[in-house]
Amino acid sequence: SKVKVAINGYGTIGKRVADAVALQDDMEIIGISKTRPNFEAKTAAMKGYNIYAPADKIDSFKNDGYTIAGSIEDMVKAADIVVDCTPGKIGVSNKALYEKEGVKAIWQGGESKDIAPISFNSEANYADAIGADYVRVVSCNTTGLCRVIYPLDQKYGVEKVRVTIVRRGGDPGDIKSGPIDALVLDPIKLPSHHGPDVKTIMPHINITSAAIKAPTSFMHLHVLNIQLKTECSAEDVKNLFASRPRIRMIADGISATAQIIEFGRDLGRPRNDMWENCVFRDSVSVDDGELYFFQAIHQESDVIPENVDAIRAMMSLEKDNLKSIEKTNKSMGIGF
Numbered sequence: 001s002k003v004k005v006a007i008n009g010y011g012t013i014g015k016r017v018a019d020a021v022a023l024q025d026d027m028e029i030i031g032i033s034k035t036r037p038n039f040e041a042k043t044a045a046m047k048g049y050n051i052y053a054p055a056d057k058i059d060s061f062k063n064d065g066y067t068i069a070g071s072i073e074d075m076v077k078a079a080d081i082v083v084d085c086t087p088g089k090i091g092v093s094n095k096a097l098y099e100k101e102g103v104k105a106i107w108q109g110g111e112s113k114d115i116a117p118i119s120f121n122s123e124a125n126y127a128d129a130i131g132a133d134y135v136r137v138v139s140c141n142t143t144g145l146c147r148v149i150y151p152l153d154q155k156y157g158v159e160k161v162r163v164t165i166v167r168r169g170g171d172p173g174d175i176k177s178g179p180i181d182a183l184v185l186d187p188i189k190l191p192s193h194h195g196p197d198v199k200t201i202m203p204h205i206n207i208t209s210a211a212i213k214a215p216t217s218f219m220h221l222h223v224l225n226i227q228l229k230t231e232c233s234a235e236d237v238k239n240l241f242a243s244r245p246r247i248r249m250i251a252d253g254i255s256a257t258a259q260i261i262e263f264g265r266d267l268g269r270p271r272n273d274m275w276e277n278c279v280f281r282d283s284v285s286v287d288d289g290e291l292y293f294f295q296a297i298h299q300e301s302d303v304i305p306e307n308v309d310a311i312r313a314m315m316s317l318e319k320d321n322l323k324s325i326e327k328t329n330k331s332m333g334i335g336f
């Protein structure tokens, strides 16, 4: 029988994880939770997902014409595993409920690394999550960094990584975040937490990062500079990246994040999602023994396939990470 998955928190990440899980032949969505009857609740109902709500909100959903399957507690009880996609620092308050019901749980990168004993990336440490009860899928930026650093380290050895992250100010549907017109040093004290978060997955990597928030909603942009332990050419690195399952080499005249999103639209992708790291092919250079390149990270979607793989590992559905990655990729259309 299929693994029963519940999505607690149906926002930017939750709705995408739900749709990706629904595509898998070894998993099913038994329900999603909504706290308010807004447009996202409406589309969840249209897609046929069972909707659960906080016990004290069920009446307000019913008054708005929704069919509610039960309380969030009921949903957790019915699940084998919960993917917690509530806002950062809220997910921790659900831990006691998951523990009480003996249900496995995945949290997202907005939670502290201490929420679960394992931080997860499909390529770098899938095996650590096999059979695990609690896992944190790291943030969009950390996921994007792991996907390039891991294969470089495997093949050439990484001496040191320096990365500057130009972060999107808010997601497209977010009407509260910013800036509207500024470049914000966030944080002003260096290093930012982003690079060091990579160490929760690859503790031996020497990495430092700086981050700037910019008035854009499409994607994050990483400016990377990496010292490798063995010599290689730009061509070698391009070939290595092109061989990885979740890196897309971006070319064909694209030199901006906006054009990548337009490309995603033209590819007919759901919500124009670009699940892969988008490495600007012509930026990949080696100078004086150091590797440089730009990559764009679609913050709304790059962690989605990692959540699917994390479920597969935790439920012991597949022991081989490359097989899980391939299965997830194929079902979602990643790589096409």
Ligand code: NAD
Pocket: 008, 009, 010, 011, 012, 013, 014, 033, 034, 035, 036, 085, 086, 087, 088, 089, 090, 108, 109, 110, 111, 138, 139, 140, 171, 299, 300, 303
């Ligand atoms: P979001 O605000 O878009 O969605 C969160 C959803 O949870 C909302 O629908 C909200 O109504 C609901 N919610 C709030 N409190 C709840 C509760 N107590 N119980 C159930 N539902 C509740 O947030 P998001 O952007 O999807 O982020 C979710 C997590 O994913 C965070 O940890 C975040 O850091 C992480 N993440 C976000 C991004 C991104 O760029 N948006 C990328 C990677 C990881």
